[in-house]
Amino acid sequence: MKIENEDALDNLIICKQCFTLHEEVPIEDGTKACCSECGAILYRYDSKLIEHGLALSITGFIFFVLANLFPLVQIEILGHEQFITIPKTIFSLFESEFYIVGLICIFLIFIFPLMIFTINILLFILLKMERHEKLTKELLILLSHIIPWSMTDIFLISILVALVKLIGYAQIHMGVSFWALIVFVLIDLYIVKRLNLSELWMLRKRAFATKDEE
Numbered sequence: 001m002k003i004e005n006e007d008a009l010d011n012l013i014i015c016k017q018c019f020t021l022h023e024e025v026p027i028e029d030g031t032k033a034c035c036s037e038c039g040a041i042l043y044r045y046d047s048k049l050i051e052h053g054l055a056l057s058i059t060g061f062i063f064f065v066l067a068n069l070f071p072l073v074q075i076e077i078l079g080h081e082q083f084i085t086i087p088k089t090i091f092s093l094f095e096s097e098f099y100i101v102g103l104i105c106i107f108l109i110f111i112f113p114l115m116i117f118t119i120n121i122l123l124f125i126l127l128k129m130e131r132h133e134k135l136t137k138e139l140l141i142l143l144s145h146i147i148p149w150s151m152t153d154i155f156l157i158s159i160l161v162a163l164v165k166l167i168g169y170a171q172i173h174m175g176v177s178f179w180a181l182i183v184f185v186l187i188d189l190y191i192v193k194r195l196n197l198s199e200l201w202m203l204r205k206r207a208f209a210t211k212d213e214e
C-alpha cells in the first residue's frame with residue numbers, strides 16, 4: 001500500500017488487537033466492521049450515535065452535579081453524626097494541609113470529569129448541527145489529553161473500601177450522592193467504552209463529509 005500524502009492516512013484504520021492496517025470502507029447503518037485477521041471490531045456505524053451520545057452526556061452531567069451537591073454518606077460514631085460530601089472531602093484535605101494531594105484530587109475527581117462531560121455535550125451539539133469543523137477537532141484533541149486523567153471510578157472504589165473498613169465501628173447510611181456517583185461512573189464507563197476517541201473522530205468525519213456533499 002502506497003501512501004501519497006497525509007490525508008490518505010485518514011482512510012486507514014488500525015486494528016487495536018493485532019495492529020493490522022485496514023482501509024476504511026462505508027458500511028450499513030447498525031452494522032460493524034471487523035478485522036480480517038483477528039475478528040476484533042474496527043468500527044461501527046450507527047446513524048443515531050450523535051443523539052445517543054448527547055443524551056448520555058447530558059444525563060451524566062446531571063448525575064455529576066447531583067453527586068457533588070448532596071451528602072455521599074452519613075456516618076454515625078458513638079452518637080456523633082457526620083455528613084460527607086465530595087467538596088467537603090477535598091476541603092478537609094486542604095484543612096489538614098495536604099495541599100498537593102488536595103489539588104490533585106480537585107483535578108482528578110472534579111475538574112477533569114466535569115470538563116470531559118462538558119466537552120462531550122458541546123462536541124455532540126456541534127456534530128449534530130454540522131458546524132465549527134475546526135473547533136470540533138480541537139475539542140477532540142483536548143479530550144484525548146484529559147480522558148486518561150479522569151478517575152471518578154477509582155474514587156468510587158476507594159470510597160467503597162473505606163466504607164467496608166468502617167463497618168463495625170460506625171453506622172453508615174448511603175446518601176443521595178452515593179447513588180448519583182454510581183450512576184455517573186457507569187455512564188462514564190459506558191461512554192468511554194462505547195464512544196471511544198476513534199469512534200468520535202469517525203463521527204466527526206462522517207458529520208462533515210455529509211455536509212460537504214450537500
Ligand SMILES: [Zn+2]
Nearest residue numbers: 015018035038
Ligand atoms: Zn486484528
